[in-house]
Amino acid sequence: MATRTVITGITGRMGSTLLRLARDASDLQLVGATARPGSPAAGQDAGLVARLGAALDVAVADDLGRALDAAKADVVVDFTSAEASLAHARACAERGVALVVGSTGFTPEAHAALQAHAKVVPIVAAPNMSVGVNLVIRMAAELARVLGPSFDVEVLEAHHRMKKDAPSGTALRLAEVLADALGRTREDLTFAREGQTGARPPGEIGVQALRGGDVVGEHTVYFFGEGERIELTHRATNRDQFALGALRAARWVAGRAPGLYDMADVLGLQGKT
Numbered sequence: 001m002a003t004r005t006v007i008t009g010i011t012g013r014m015g016s017t018l019l020r021l022a023r024d025a026s027d028l029q030l031v032g033a034t035a036r037p038g039s040p041a042a043g044q045d046a047g048l049v050a051r052l053g054a055a056l057d058v059a060v061a062d063d064l065g066r067a068l069d070a071a072k073a074d075v076v077v078d079f080t081s082a083e084a085s086l087a088h089a090r091a092c093a094e095r096g097v098a099l100v101v102g103s104t105g106f107t108p109e110a111h112a113a114l115q116a117h118a119k120v121v122p123i124v125a126a127p128n129m130s131v132g133v134n135l136v137i138r139m140a141a142e143l144a145r146v147l148g149p150s151f152d153v154e155v156l157e158a159h160h161r162m163k164k165d166a167p168s169g170t171a172l173r174l175a176e177v178l179a180d181a182l183g184r185t186r187e188d189l190t191f192a193r194e195g196q197t198g199a200r201p202p203g204e205i206g207v208q209a210l211r212g213g214d215v216v217g218e219h220t221v222y223f224f225g226e227g228e229r230i231e232l233t234h235r236a237t238n239r240d241q242f243a244l245g246a247l248r249a250a251r252w253v254a255g256r257a258p259g260l261y262d263m264a265d266v267l268g269l270q271g272k273t
């Protein structure tokens with residue numbers, strides 16, 4: 001039976017990509033689509049709003065709660081903003097609908113609120129839903145563990161000029177995973193350098209962000225050693241792999257027990273390093 005799916009934020013870069021790929025998936029049935037409250041897209045056909053070239057017979061709602069009340073759904077896929085995703089998590093929890101959250105920029109408080117909703121419904125949340133990136137994250141942890149503290153670790157990310165948060169959620173996740181692997185904490189992360197910084201303290205993990213043009217998303221972890229350097233890079237050249245990963249998560253999470261899950265759970269990677 002097809003998984004009954006609602007996509008939020010379909011006027012956005014990820015929302016429109018998700019809508020196109022969900023339309024093309026025979027095991028997913030699109031039963032709803034949303035845009036921000038008060039959006040002029042409300043009431044119009046989702047396929048036309050997202051410029052897919054044909055109508056989908058799904059009207060855009062400007063409120064997720066209303067969309068979920070109008071059509072029985074198994075799962076909502078949400079790439080909007082941290083603030084909107086929290087409101088969407090509440091709407092899903094109130095109606096017993098599973099959720100996939102790709103939005104980044106969650107504060108620790110917002111993340112705690114998301115965790116509270118995940119006690120009621122199953123939620124997959126991950127700053128990057130590309131299978132490739134999730135493998136790179138694991139490879140980075142393994143490299144850090146084996147290379148050890150004599151290598152200086154830096155994370156560099158680049159994104160398009162419209163991105164609202166920095167550093168990217170993926171860069172933050174990479175830095176946290178690297179810190180964990182090296183027995184360090186968030187206190188060891190350094191987000192920018194300027195002026196008389198002095199010599200690089202041992203144990204520091206640098207995180208730097210570039211913004212410009214139409215860069216979809218690039219992440220490099222540098223391991224700088226004495227006489228050698230390792231660079232582990234992922235480059236996204238379009239948004240399809242993020243969306244395909246999110247739709248894989250949607251199929252996986254629908255009907256599961258409440259809990260906050262990560263892409264590693266979806267991919268069966270937990271505990272295998």
Ligand SMILES: NC(=O)C1=CN([C@@H]2O[C@H](COP(=O)(O)OP(=O)(O)OC[C@H]3O[C@@H](n4cnc5c(N)ncnc54)[C@H](OP(=O)(O)O)[C@@H]3O)[C@@H](O)[C@H]2O)C=CC1
Nearest residue numbers: 009011012013014035036080084102103104127128129242
């Ligand atoms: N986890 C992953 O793999 C990835 C995560 N991301 C993250 O996903 C998020 C979205 O990225 P992107 O698509 O590039 O951003 P966009 O700005 O292109 O899209 C966000 C969309 O959400 C809409 N929106 C805002 N509030 C609401 C609401 N309450 N209800 C419905 N729609 C709403 C916006 O509408 P309006 O334009 O009217 O404001 C906009 O169309 C970001 O946090 C980004 O970091 C991105 C790519 C991959």
Ligand SMILES: O=C(O)C1=N[C@H](C(=O)O)C[C@H](O)C1
Nearest residue numbers: 104127128163168169170217
């Ligand atoms: O905003 C984006 O575009 C992206 N955001 C995600 C992040 O913050 O890590 C993932 C991806 O790199 C694209």
